[in-house]
Amino acid sequence: MNVVEMLKGKRVCICGGSGGVGKTTTAAAIAMGMAADGAKVAVVTIDPAKRLATSLGLEELGNDPRLVDPAVFKQSGMEMKGELWAMMLDPKRTFDDLIARLAPDERKRDEVLSNRIYQELSTAVAGSQEFTAIAKLYELDREGDYDLLVLDTPPSRNALDFLDAPDRLTSFFEGRALQVFLRPTGLGMRLFGRGTGVVFSILKRVTGIDLLEDLSVFFRSLGGMIEGFKERATAVNALLSDRGTTFLLVTSPEREPIEEATFFWRKLKAARMPFGGVIVNRVHHSYELGKLDVAQVASELEPELGPKLAGRVAENLGDYHMLAQRDRENISELAHRLGGEERMILVPYLSSDVHDIDGLRAVHRYLWATEEERTAMLADVVA
Amino acid sequence: MGGGDSSPLWIWLRAVVEGLLGKRLLFVTGKGGVGKSTVAAALGLLAARRGMRTMLAEVAGQDRVARSLGREATGFEEVEIAPGLFHISIDPQLAFEEYLRFQLPARAMADLLASSRMFQYFTAATPGLKELLTIGKVWEISQLQRRSRGAAAYDLTIVDAPATGHGIAILRSPGTFAELARVGPIANQSRAVARTIADTRQTGVVAVAHAEEMAVSETLALRDALREDPKVPLAAVVVNAVLENRFSVRHARSIRKALGTDGTPAARAALRAALSGHARASGHREQVERLATGLGDEPVELAFVGPDRPPAGPSGRRNEGERAVFERLADALEATRLAAAA
Numbered sequence: 266m267n268v269v270e271m272l273k274g275k276r277v278c279i280c281g282g283s284g285g286v287g288k289t290t291t292a293a294a295i296a297m298g299m300a301a302d303g304a305k306v307a308v309v310t311i312d313p314a315k316r317l318a319t320s321l322g323l324e325e326l327g328n329d330p331r332l333v334d335p336a337v338f339k340q341s342g343m344e345m346k347g348e349l350w351a352m353m354l355d356p357k358r359t360f361d362d363l364i365a366r367l368a369p370d371e372r373k374r375d376e377v378l379s380n381r382i383y384q385e386l387s388t389a390v391a392g393s394q395e396f397t398a399i400a401k402l403y404e405l406d407r408e409g410d411y412d413l414l415v416l417d418t419p420p421s422r423n424a425l426d427f428l429d430a431p432d433r434l435t436s437f438f439e440g441r442a443l444q445v446f447l448r449p450t451g452l453g454m455r456l457f458g459r460g461t462g463v464v465f466s467i468l469k470r471v472t473g474i475d476l477l478e479d480l481s482v483f484f485r486s487l488g489g490m491i492e493g494f495k496e497r498a499t500a501v502n503a504l505l506s507d508r509g510t511t512f513l514l515v516t517s518p519e520r521e522p523i524e525e526a527t528f529f530w531r532k533l534k535a536a537r538m539p540f541g542g543v544i545v546n547r548v549h550h551s552y553e554l555g556k557l558d559v560a561q562v563a564s565e566l567e568p569e570l571g572p573k574l575a576g577r578v579a580e581n582l583g584d585y586h587m588l589a590q591r592d593r594e595n596i597s598e599l600a601h602r603l604g605g606e607e608r609m610i611l612v613p614y615l616s617s618d619v620h621d622i623d624g625l626r627a628v629h630r631y632l633w634a635t636e637e638e639r640t641a642m643l644a645d646v647v648a
Numbered sequence: 649m650g651g652g653d654s655s656p657l658w659i660w661l662r663a664v665v666e667g668l669l670g671k672r673l674l675f676v677t678g679k680g681g682v683g684k685s686t687v688a689a690a691l692g693l694l695a696a697r698r699g700m701r702t703m704l705a706e707v708a709g710q711d712r713v714a715r716s717l718g719r720e721a722t723g724f725e726e727v728e729i730a731p732g733l734f735h736i737s738i739d740p741q742l743a744f745e746e747y748l749r750f751q752l753p754a755r756a757m758a759d760l761l762a763s764s765r766m767f768q769y770f771t772a773a774t775p776g777l778k779e780l781l782t783i784g785k786v787w788e789i790s791q792l793q794r795r796s797r798g799a800a801a802y803d804l805t806i807v808d809a810p811a812t813g814h815g816i817a818i819l820r821s822p823g824t825f826a827e828l829a830r831v832g833p834i835a836n837q838s839r840a841v842a843r844t845i846a847d848t849r850q851t852g853v854v855a856v857a858h859a860e861e862m863a864v865s866e867t868l869a870l871r872d873a874l875r876e877d878p879k880v881p882l883a884a885v886v887v888n889a890v891l892e893n894r895f896s897v898r899h900a901r902s903i904r905k906a907l908g909t910d911g912t913p914a915a916r917a918a919l920r921a922a923l924s925g926h927a928r929a930s931g932h933r934e935q936v937e938r939l940a941t942g943l944g945d946e947p948v949e950l951a952f953v954g955p956d957r958p959p960a961g962p963s964g965r966r967n968e969g970e971r972a973v974f975e976r977l978a979d980a981l982e983a984t985r986l987a988a989a990a
Contacts, residue, residue, distance in 0.1 A: 382828065468767065471752065471832075473829045475828070476829035476834055557914065562914050565915045569909065581921055
């Protein structure tokens with residue numbers, strides 16, 4: 266299995282997983298590869314490494330994908346049959362745009378955008394990045410300018426936040442939730458029963474009058490957009506479950522990311538969202554695990570390297586094997602949980618951080634290789 | 649290592665670690681996946697070893713550290729999970745209910761409010777309120793005079809805070825709310841919390857990083873963001889899991905040469921592993937130096953301690969050994985062991 270097969274017939278690819286496992290580079294390498302094969306691809310990233318962003322020509326946050334100059338790939342010996350577009354998401358602006366789009370009129374829009382609560386807090390809240398990212402994805406998909414959209418999901422400790430974002434937003438804007446703030450003496454009261462007036466006055470006592478008033482204004486101005494938000498969230502949810510969408514899980518072989526990948530996968534299953542496969546980065550591939558005799562290796566290298574260095578090299582291999590052993594056990598545990606290895610691509614621990622086009626190419630080679638090719642390529646890196 | 653005991657660098661780094669233990673409230677944050685929780689736990693164990701009554705607080709209902717130390721979920725309760733080391737997992741909603749009981753003159757009022765649906769919607773819908781409630785509870789725990797009934801004071805409270813972006817949001821929320829609310833209990837409370845955060849004698853933010861490009865950049869960005877608001881410096885930067893370079897440049901040259909000759913597969917594998925280990929460790933060194941240059945100070949380094957934990961087996965053996973890792977890191981922090989200083 267390789268990435269091309271995983272993405273067959275898909276127009277949206279969402280890369281999910283915990284932070285620090287190479288999600289951004291994987292997303293970029295996938296987008297680059299698909300573009301090289303002839304597709305018009307847009308990759309939406311959240312917070313790429315500066316060097317990677319620079320090498321893709323992403324100097325600043327933006328709200329629309331920009332074409333990456335094909336010349337940069339030529340330098341790395343890569344021919345672009347299609348086009349790679351890239352954007353670095355600006356959550357604040359995306360949120361503002363969404364408000365502008367959903368507001369019934371300009372007055373309402375300005376009311377929200379200039380509200381202090383909105384300005385101070387809208388983008389600081391947990392989950393708002395997740396939401397803006399999928400909202401953007403949805404828009405790009407609807408505009409239909411690209412053959413494939415690749416989304417690098419926000420780095421969140423809990424990758425599941427991402428999947429919950431639309432649902433959370435829907436319940437958040439459930440009309441009833443806001444009624445009380447919209448009309449504290451009218452319909453809202455009736456909805457919540459007789460004690461509501463008392464509750465409201467107690468709340469006022471706790472929060473202070475200014476805050477509650479600001480909030481009321483904030484909720485009131487959002488009021489006209491509730492339906493729009495709900496529709497949007499429903500549509501986004503539909504996109505996530507669409508047959509043209511697929512989720513690729515990105516992980517490293519360490520325990521914590523593996524646990525998160527498992528949770529993510531279970532959640533996908535439960536929500537009937539499409540799962541494309543797992544990419545395990547930074548794998549320590551090993552030469553004949555379990556049969557290593559460190560002393561033997563040291564004595565073999567001694568004539569060439571001298572006793573001291575030979576010993577150190579052999580000892581280093583021993584440590585490497587411990588990591589490889591752990592990786593192998595963790596990966597087979599993950600495969601066991603996910604019901605098989607066939608939808609899994611292992612990318613070796615490359616000697617350097619991947620932060621430029623050459624690095625992306627190195628990852629891309631593994632993602633695109635067939636099983637046999639990958640095995641052959643590993644011969645160069647296996648220790 | 650251990651050799652540079654009297655070098656100025658070593659003395660300075662010791663002072664950094666001692667300085668952290670001298671505060672009352674520490675926030676540990678950093679890029680996702682760099683080992684924030686591990687470093688927070690190691691600092692907690694270290695403080696507890698010194699006989700300090702120490703609280704390790706996890707936020708957003710997390711209880712990973714507690715579980716790693718072999719304890720079942722403790723929830724919103726202060727539970728001793730190791731000698732002298734206490735744990736709480738802060739749930740914003742429960743924190744709010746607790747706050748209401750202190751704030752309102754009658755218990756009945758608090759209960760009425762807490763049980764009303766409107767109140768639940770209010771907490772869910774108000775942007776930033778969860779963050780404020782979380783840090784408010786942390787602040788309460790760190791006070792010498794505890795508000796919680798029957799609760800004793802802690803010498804040190806360590807917060808395993810969320811990753812950078814959300815971590816910054818949490819630290820900023822009291823200041824923001826103080827300004828938004830202007831008057832009233834939330835405004836007053838927020839101001840008190842904001843004052844504590846700004847007081848560098850009492851409070852410190854510890855940034856955890858990896859010796860990798862993105863993590864280093866994010867750490868420098870975190871430093872800048874905190875300088876701007878809430879106008880605090882980083883109390884310490886800890887670079888976790890730094891690979892020590894076993895091979896010099898000259899070694900690497902000999903190894904490369906040896907790889908050019910014939911050898912058994914095992915010997916060749918050893919040579920390849922040595923070269924890639926050398927390359928990665930050199931990369932780490934470069935990034936640590938980049939971080940040090942960016943910070944204008946040496947960060948505290950924690951060496952990579954090998955395959956950290958047992959594999960995620962199907963049965964109950966998953967957390968064995970994790971405690972040992974925390975203990976080893978606590979040792980390392982205590983000795984401020986430094987590959988760089990040697």
